[in-house]
Amino acid sequence: xxxxxxxxxxxxxxxxPATPLLWVLRDHLDLVGTKYGCGMAQCGACTVHLNGEAVRxxxxxxxxxxxxxxxxxxxxxxxxEHPVQKAWLELDVAQCGYCQTGQIMSAAALLRKxxxxxxxxxxxxxxxxxxxxxxxxxxxxxxxxxAEMGKG
Amino acid sequence: MSQTNNSVNRRTFLKSSALAGGGLLLxxxxxxxxxxxxLPTDLEAEDQWYEITGYIKIxxxxxxxxxxxxxxxxxxxxxxxxxxxAEELEVDWDKIVVEMGPHDNVKLGPQFTGGSNSIRMYWxxxxxxxxxxxxxxxxxxxxxxxxxxxxxxxxxxxxxHEKSGKSGTYGEFASKAAxxxxxxxxxxxxxxxxxxxxxxxxxxxxxxxxxxxPLFGIDFKQEGMLIAMIEHPPAFGMKLKSFDATEVLKMPGxxxxxxxxxxxxxxxxxxxxxxxFNELLVIVGKTTWEVxxxxxxxxxNWEPAGETKDIINGRGGKKEVIVxxxxxxxxxxxxxxxxxxxxxxxxxRKDGDPETAFKNAAQIIERTYNAPFLAHNCMEPMNFFAxxxxxxxxxxGPLQAPAWTEPLLSKVLGLPADKIEIQxxxxxxxxxxxxxxxxxxxxxxISKKVNAPVKLIYTREDDxxxxxxRPMYTATYRAALDxxxxxIGFHVKGGGIPEHAIHANRFPAGAIDNYLAEGWEIxxxxxxGAFRAPRSNFNAAAEQSFLDEVAEAMGKDPIDFRLELLKRxxxxxxxxxxxxxxxxxxxxxxxxxxxxxxxxxxxxxYSRGVAAxxxxxxxxxxxxxxxxxxxxxxxxxxxxxxxxxIVVNPDASTNMVQGxxxxxxxxxxxxxxxxxxxxxxxxxxxxxxxIRMNETPKxxxxxxxxxxxxxxxxxxxxxxxxxxxxxxxxxxxxGKRYYxxxxxxxxxxxxxxx
Numbered sequence: 001x002x003x004x005x006x007x008x009x010x011x012x013x014x015x016x017p018a019t020p021l022l023w024v025l026r027d028h029l030d031l032v033g034t035k036y037g038c039g040m041a042q043c044g045a046c047t048v049h050l051n052g053e054a055v056r057x058x059x060x061x062x063x064x065x066x067x068x069x070x071x072x073x074x075x076x077x078x079x080x081e082h083p084v085q086k087a088w089l090e091l092d093v094a095q096c097g098y099c100q101t102g103q104i105m106s107a108a109a110l111l112r113k114x115x116x117x118x119x120x121x122x123x124x125x126x127x128x129x130x131x132x133x134x135x136x137x138x139x140x141x142x143x144x145x146x147a148e149m150g151k152g
Numbered sequence: 153m154s155q156t157n158n159s160v161n162r163r164t165f166l167k168s169s170a171l172a173g174g175g176l177l178l179x180x181x182x183x184x185x186x187x188x189x190x191l192p193t194d195l196e197a198e199d200q201w202y203e204i205t206g207y208i209k210i211x212x213x214x215x216x217x218x219x220x221x222x223x224x225x226x227x228x229x230x231x232x233x234x235x236x237x238a239e240e241l242e243v244d245w246d247k248i249v250v251e252m253g254p255h256d257n258v259k260l261g262p263q264f265t266g267g268s269n270s271i272r273m274y275w276x277x278x279x280x281x282x283x284x285x286x287x288x289x290x291x292x293x294x295x296x297x298x299x300x301x302x303x304x305x306x307x308x309x310x311x312x313h314e315k316s317g318k319s320g321t322y323g324e325f326a327s328k329a330a331x332x333x334x335x336x337x338x339x340x341x342x343x344x345x346x347x348x349x350x351x352x353x354x355x356x357x358x359x360x361x362x363x364x365x366p367l368f369g370i371d372f373k374q375e376g377m378l379i380a381m382i383e384h385p386p387a388f389g390m391k392l393k394s395f396d397a398t399e400v401l402k403m404p405g406x407x408x409x410x411x412x413x414x415x416x417x418x419x420x421x422x423x424x425x426x427x428x429f430n431e432l433l434v435i436v437g438k439t440t441w442e443v444x445x446x447x448x449x450x451x452x453n454w455e456p457a458g459e460t461k462d463i464i465n466g467r468g469g470k471k472e473v474i475v476x477x478x479x480x481x482x483x484x485x486x487x488x489x490x491x492x493x494x495x496x497x498x499x500x501r502k503d504g505d506p507e508t509a510f511k512n513a514a515q516i517i518e519r520t521y522n523a524p525f526l527a528h529n530c531m532e533p534m535n536f537f538a539x540x541x542x543x544x545x546x547x548x549g550p551l552q553a554p555a556w557t558e559p560l561l562s563k564v565l566g567l568p569a570d571k572i573e574i575q576x577x578x579x580x581x582x583x584x585x586x587x588x589x590x591x592x593x594x595x596x597x598i599s600k601k602v603n604a605p606v607k608l609i610y611t612r613e614d615d616x617x618x619x620x621x622r623p624m625y626t627a628t629y630r631a632a633l634d635x636x637x638x639x640i641g642f643h644v645k646g647g648g649i650p651e652h653a654i655h656a657n658r659f660p661a662g663a664i665d666n667y668l669a670e671g672w673e674i675x676x677x678x679x680x681g682a683f684r685a686p687r688s689n690f691n692a693a694a695e696q697s698f699l700d701e702v703a704e705a706m707g708k709d710p711i712d713f714r715l716e717l718l719k720r721x722x723x724x725x726x727x728x729x730x731x732x733x734x735x736x737x738x739x740x741x742x743x744x745x746x747x748x749x750x751x752x753x754x755x756x757x758y759s760r761g762v763a764a765x766x767x768x769x770x771x772x773x774x775x776x777x778x779x780x781x782x783x784x785x786x787x788x789x790x791x792x793x794x795x796x797x798i799v800v801n802p803d804a805s806t807n808m809v810q811g812x813x814x815x816x817x818x819x820x821x822x823x824x825x826x827x828x829x830x831x832x833x834x835x836x837x838x839x840x841x842x843i844r845m846n847e848t849p850k851x852x853x854x855x856x857x858x859x860x861x862x863x864x865x866x867x868x869x870x871x872x873x874x875x876x877x878x879x880x881x882x883x884x885x886x887g888k889r890y891y892x893x894x895x896x897x898x899x900x901x902x903x904x905x906x
Binding site: 016018019020023026027028030031032033034035036037038039040042043045072073074080085088089092093094095096097098099100101104119122123124126127128129130131132133134135136137138139140 | 225226227228354355357358359361362363364365366367368370371373379404439440441442444445529530531532533578579580581582583611612803804807808810811812813814815818836837838842843844845846848849850851852
């Protein structure tokens, strides 16, 4: 049995402790907002927060998450009103949308540490997230916008 | 659901539209395709939905739903196609519910996403559908109120009779309207009077996307569903010999491991039924990780497949195709391409007397361009849900062309088409890859074998190494200049594995007196497929780089040189069958020249490259500016000019063009899939470099030519010329011309040439 706290809810799960957190979220808990893209921490589609840090859930064993606080896109905000989500909507960032939950989780983690990042800091923090549709420009702009919203 | 998609209609439609054969359908008429249903209401749902034309449903309390006919892969049709319906229907956009339509080609048209077709193909039919529905509601109100219909007006989901002050919602008349025959020959709005179309509307699925709702095929679940994966051969040209699953079957969660033949021997394949491997080694289990993990214990023996034969009935008619058995290696492929390039080739177009022009030339410029296979790398890997039962099949997931895949499913399952239901989910990218439905056939056969609902998932490695790539291309361009540096002859000879890229009737054909285009092809067992602007994406790199070099040799500005050629093509075109409109082509060049401040002193600090291209009936031009950063050429900014006629949803269209620019820069600099002994050498993103945010330009300014031409393509046209603009800008940044894609690995040092 592994005890997990995900989006402030407690779960006790009977799974192989080596199972990546990604597949526990997707297959066992129906939290499918966290996406599979590469399985080797190369694309960032599976980004979640582990004790507030952005991690790639595809290479994070579920046992590593035991006793820690996991936040997924479904738990980022109660009513989808996190500044990052609002900015994403305001700028209509998404094209296909598949990578965007991972992008949003990476962006939210960045802003928690750095409330007013420069372009360079954004680029560095977001370089682990691939967007195949090429929406990077809007992602960058949306992070600046979310930072502004955060100030208000 | 209203069950009006009777099988006779559906099959007749497919046959008449030639979709089953994989042909591209560019126009269809909504009225001829649609027969009014006998059961107009949606009885299953909570609400009583009355269907008024195939695209519109309205409840008595005036909820209005518009069905999006075409699969959504990020081009935003889920928003823009319903906008077109709503425009003529006269409804309040903010109160509309948009829903993905079912696969029903009788009611909803071709339902094909690809070829930059969605908007241009549906533009007129959706306007007609909206206008017809509005008229039906007006007639229903006229009958109800006993008033002449022409005294009534419709606005924002309401019907008004000004004289009497009467008014009512669309909903009040929906049940009656649903019984009125669909009027023909509806007058559509003058495009000058469009109120909704041409104004930016936000993605209707934006909320769901940013909150992680289950939108994608890979998110789909059903009670009792199993997970399946396929262990493909390690190389093209190999096939399964034998396997030992003893260890796998001992692993937790594993249900079955078996061999499955995909297409029966001699099965006639449609043009989009391409598959790389026919003998599947399938692993089925309870959860994704259990299957992924157990798969590592699989012992499989592979053997050379040898030469095989396929029967293809595609766009070019029915033919037998011999697939060679050799295990191919990229370096050998390139050598072979050089050999072929020196052999006689098929003549594709000839104007004037090119041989003499080259014989008499004072100067000949000859350059050869090469490009590798590219993988689509959709962020959502190939996957599909299938539940096949004795007499019916349900398939759910991401695909671009349900009407092409349904006949394939019918063949492999032995079920009539009307017993097969395909539901289309949002796709995590497509780029052409998901027009090839082999993975639906695989999922369906696996479900049938294990007698359970199954979701087939490709891992990233499965996806990247499977094939259906952008072909490997080469082309040699030659220009003949006379003693006065006039361009008197032009020759392009293109080849590819397994197809060449040459579009013989495109620019600069029509602009040069003596012109020759030739092509040759080398068969291969490495499978290929449409990749965002097939063929064009190579031509625009090679030809636009070459023209830049020719302009330089002639001592001309690269934009002015193109404009001169276009002037010639317009005023005194050479030969017949010129595909492009010289004015529209010149239009985007002039626009990008103006917007980029092409000749302005303050922009001399940039290493600028320009390129333009015509495809999918649209025109695109880019100016790309590089700067030197830390000793390396780096993209700083991009100016884009696009003529795609009327722009339905401007902000979303801008987003797509910006994305195409980023995609183009990424693929030009890094895209490459190579092979060794038939095995792909890149299998995940650690080996296949994708453009990332730190390499994205600071600014991509997108300008659309303002005109009232019916919409032409947009998803693909901006992509190809990016390659040429990058190569030309890199020349100015480094003093070196770039002939081989990808360019990135050749950028050792940045030495400013100008």
